[in-house]
Amino acid sequence: MAGSPTISMLFAQRVVIGVGDIAVSNNNMVTLTTYALGSCIGVVAYDPVNKAGGMFHLMLPDSSISAEKACKQPAMFADTGLPLFLRELAGVKADRNRIKIYLAGGACVLSGPDTFKIGERNSVAIKSLLAAQGLRITGSDLAGTLNRTLHLELATGLLTVKLPDRCEKITLN
Numbered sequence: 001m002a003g004s005p006t007i008s009m010l011f012a013q014r015v016v017i018g019v020g021d022i023a024v025s026n027n028n029m030v031t032l033t034t035y036a037l038g039s040c041i042g043v044v045a046y047d048p049v050n051k052a053g054g055m056f057h058l059m060l061p062d063s064s065i066s067a068e069k070a071c072k073q074p075a076m077f078a079d080t081g082l083p084l085f086l087r088e089l090a091g092v093k094a095d096r097n098r099i100k101i102y103l104a105g106g107a108c109v110l111s112g113p114d115t116f117k118i119g120e121r122n123s124v125a126i127k128s129l130l131a132a133q134g135l136r137i138t139g140s141d142l143a144g145t146l147n148r149t150l151h152l153e154l155a156t157g158l159l160t161v162k163l164p165d166r167c168e169k170i171t172l173n
Contacts, residue, residue, distance in 0.1 A: 019076070047095050079129060100139075102141075105147075107142075
């Protein structure tokens with residue numbers, strides 16, 4: 001019957017990653033989503049062989065501003081969140097030698113001058129931390145003045161990057 005849902009549609013699951021949070025999975029029925037990345041950075045990792053991946057929504061570059069907050073919510077910061085993200089990816093059998101990494105966000109969405117340059121600092125921090133881990137960034141959509149929303153379909157590796165003025169589809173295979 002036309003318009004009837006498929007079995008996979010009935011069991012599909014969307015996992016939403018909030019600010020300062022991480023989610024990983026190797027369930028091909030899962031779509032990982034994070035909304036409204038302004039100055040925050042969404043770090044997407046995907047292993048196309050094992051169809052395992054994750055998202056990390058970091059808010060600030062450096063945990064030294066609040067050690068207490070970093071202990072309670074390490075994914076809020078690039079420096080404490082990335083090691084946790086990599087451990088969790090390994091836990092779902094994402095091979096770090098195969099993972100494709102995509103970065104999005106780091107925008108300046110303020111109407112006036114951005115004296116703190118959080119988006120720019122977030123971008124510099126996560127790129128540096130990934131390089132120190134020997135991980136290569138395979139794509140990015142950083143800076144500018146527009147927010148972004150990300151959707152990663154684990155079954156296919158299809159990453160959708162939505163901005164207010166456009167939508168891009170990237171295959172992380």
